[in-house]
Amino acid sequence: MPLLQARNVSKNFGGVQALKDVSLDLPESAVLGLIGPNGSGKSTLLNIIAGVEKPTSGLVTLDSKRIDNLRTNRVVRYGLAKTHQIPKPFSNMTARENVAVAVLYGRRNIHSPTPALEEADRILSMVRMGSRKDAPADSLTVQEKKRLELARAIATGASILLLDEVFAGLSPEELKDSIQLFKKLHDELRFSALVVEHVMRAVLSLSQKVMVLEEGRVIATGSPDEIVHDEKVIQAYLGSKNPAA
Ligand SMILES: Nc1ncnc2c1ncn2[C@@H]1O[C@H](COP(=O)(O)OP(=O)(O)OP(=O)(O)O)[C@@H](O)[C@H]1O
Ligand SMILES: [Mg+2]
Numbered sequence: 001m002p003l004l005q006a007r008n009v010s011k012n013f014g015g016v017q018a019l020k021d022v023s024l025d026l027p028e029s030a031v032l033g034l035i036g037p038n039g040s041g042k043s044t045l046l047n048i049i050a051g052v053e054k055p056t057s058g059l060v061t062l063d064s065k066r067i068d069n070l071r072t073n074r075v076v077r078y079g080l081a082k083t084h085q086i087p088k089p090f091s092n093m094t095a096r097e098n099v100a101v102a103v104l105y106g107r108r109n110i111h112s113p114t115p116a117l118e119e120a121d122r123i124l125s126m127v128r129m130g131s132r133k134d135a136p137a138d139s140l141t142v143q144e145k146k147r148l149e150l151a152r153a154i155a156t157g158a159s160i161l162l163l164d165e166v167f168a169g170l171s172p173e174e175l176k177d178s179i180q181l182f183k184k185l186h187d188e189l190r191f192s193a194l195v196v197e198h199v200m201r202a203v204l205s206l207s208q209k210v211m212v213l214e215e216g217r218v219i220a221t222g223s224p225d226e227i228v229h230d231e232k233v234i235q236a237y238l239g240s241k242n243p244a245a
Contacts, residue, residue: 003028003192004049004080004160009058009068011044011216018044020216021058026160026192033207033224034196037236040213042196043085046162049194050082051075062160077107081158085165085196087145089137095148096120096133099155106156120155126188127151128181142169147178154189161193167202179205204228212236 004026011019019041026032034042047053049060051072060068062078070078081102089098099120103110110116124133127147132140140148146166153161167178179202186193186206197203203210204224212220212227214236220227227233 003063004194005061006045006049007059007061009045009048009055009060011041011048011053012056018216019048019055022213022216022218023058024194024211024218024221026194028159029186029190029192030209031186031193031195031207033203033210034194034213035198035200035203035210035227036213039215041216042213043164044216045213046082046164046194046196050080050162052082073105076105076156076158079107079157079159080162081106081153081156081160082162083146083149083153083164083166087142087149089140089145089148089152091138092136094134094136095129095140095144095151096124098137098148099123099151102152102155106158108155108157120151123151123155126185127154143174154185154191159191161191162196163193164196165198166195167197167199170199175199175202178202182206 006022006024009019009022022045036042044053048055048068051070055068059066067075067078096117100116103116103119110119121133124130127150129147129151132144137148150166167175170178195203195206207224210224210227211218212233219236220230220233
């Protein structure tokens with residue numbers, strides 16, 4: 001039984017149809033990659049699942065319970081957490097304080113600052129940000145801010161992570177490192193994840209299945225290998241004969 005399902009989700013922003021009849025299944029502990037050109041609706045889909053936006057039509061369910069009519073804070077209680085494509089930490093707080101807020105806000109049974117800060121330290125070490133825990137968030141590099149976003153999502157106790165381009169802008173070496181870190185975290189925590197990414201290498205190596213959006217529609221769903229060889233995907237999205245390049 002799939003854990004998270006979207007059914008026939010459409011979203012209009014004024015005259016712009018950002019999503020058209022999109023459905024997906026995210027089974028427990030699975031990693032589903034979500035790719036597509038700029039403006040194809042990836043972030044909008046994550047926002048709808050996370051309760052940030054409401055669908056114009058269609059529905060989102062978690063273990064058969066409807067969640068598309070809930071506010072973000074209720075969705076977090078159900079175990080979903082989303083990172084922001086543009087990191088949005090509390091800039092006047094340190095990295096550990098930012099993560100501690102997520103611990104307190106989430107569905108963990110931790111309700112006071114001291115244990116929340118201790119838990120924040122543990123999570124920052126897990127994502128290899130331990131040495132930066134006392135840095136003010138606004139002094140972090142873009143990559144560190146992205147990792148902080150990941151730490152904050154994990155800190156809520158989420159069993160489903162919605163990751164919006166957490167691997168963007170990395171050097172090949174940093175990317176290798178981050179992919180390895182993601183795999184380790186997934187092995188340890190067994191969350192399921194919807195991973196939005198432009199970096200093809202990251203999507204293909206992390207996901208069991210990949211879904212491709214173009215102009216708000218799903219044009220292909222399949223294994224990374226199937227997606228790489230799909231003519232529609234090659235033409236519509238990648239514009240090249242070798243999408244893995
Ligand atoms: N709040 C909004 N108001 C109006 N239009 C929006 C809003 N959010 C998204 N859109 C439009 O919806 C479409 C899909 O945008 P979305 O951000 O979901 O794309 P994306 O696939 O995440 O793109 P990118 O790869 O650039 O992040 C775009 O045409 C965008 O301009
Ligand atoms: Mg986006």
